[in-house]
Amino acid sequence: MIKPSGVGFNECTRDNLQVVNLDGTIAPSDHKPSKDLGFHLDLYRIRDDINAIVHCHSPWATGYASAGIEIPCLTVQTIEKIGRMPLIPLSKEGGPQTDVDISPVFVDPSVKAAVLANQGTIGVGKDLMSAQYLAEIIEETAHIAYVRDTLMAAHGKTAADLPQYGTAADAQAAS
Ligand SMILES: O=C(CO)[C@@H](O)[C@@H](O)COP(=O)(O)O
Structure with a gap:
């Protein structure tokens, strides 16, 4: 199932959601599936653990990626729930990322989130x-990173002024 093209999340209904088989066969409908169908299908094909994908254009996260900056996993929640959020640059031709750019990153089963430059998360x-929960964490983390980085710059601080941070398990192992 995927959202119809040209329809916002809030306008998605039981009746307009698009049903598509893994082989790409589309059930008859008055709408077309989202333009993002190609990379969604490929992610379902390459990873048995992926049953849902949330792709959105959340502004803080997309801003980071479009500036070519990987969002740091700086909150406890992001470290524990996501681990890392690879930045996927525009395609080789400079166009929007497709399965060709996205799938190689998600082949690694530890990758649960990524951010596409000039496109979204x-x-x-x-x-x-679960997928929606990660979409929210990605955006919150980008916002927090922006606040942290802005405050650090305003107060003349650098990364060297910050303590090392890690998971609760890391801290326990180190104690
Ligand atoms: O970010 C992109 C660009 O491919 C898409 O998510 C966006 O244009 C939405 O397209 P759809 O309306 O779902 O076809």
């Missing part, structure tokens, strides 16, 4: 709620 999961 991808969160994947075992179900829609």
Whole structure:
């Protein structure tokens, strides 16, 4: 199932969601599937653990990626729930990222989220709620990173002024 093209998330209904088989066969409908169908299908094909994908254009995260900056996993939640959020640059031809650019990153089963320069974010999961949860964490983390980096610059601080941070398990192992 994928959202119809040209329709916002809030306008998605049971009746206009598009049903597509993994081989790309589209069930008859008055709408067309999202333009993003190609990379969604490929992610479902390459990873058995991916049953849902949330791709959106959240502004803080997309701003980071479009500036060519990988969002740092700086919150406890992001470290524990996501681990890292690779930045996927525009395609070789300078166009929007497709499965050709996206799938090689997600072949690594530890990757649960990525950010596409000039396009948006991808969160994947075992179900829609899990993928949506990651989409929210990606955006919150980018916003927090922006606040941190802005404050640090205003106060003349650098990364060297910050303590090392890691997971609760890392801290426990180190104690
Ligand atoms: O970011 C992109 C560009 O491919 C898409 O998510 C966006 O244009 C939405 O397209 P659809 O309306 O879902 O076909």
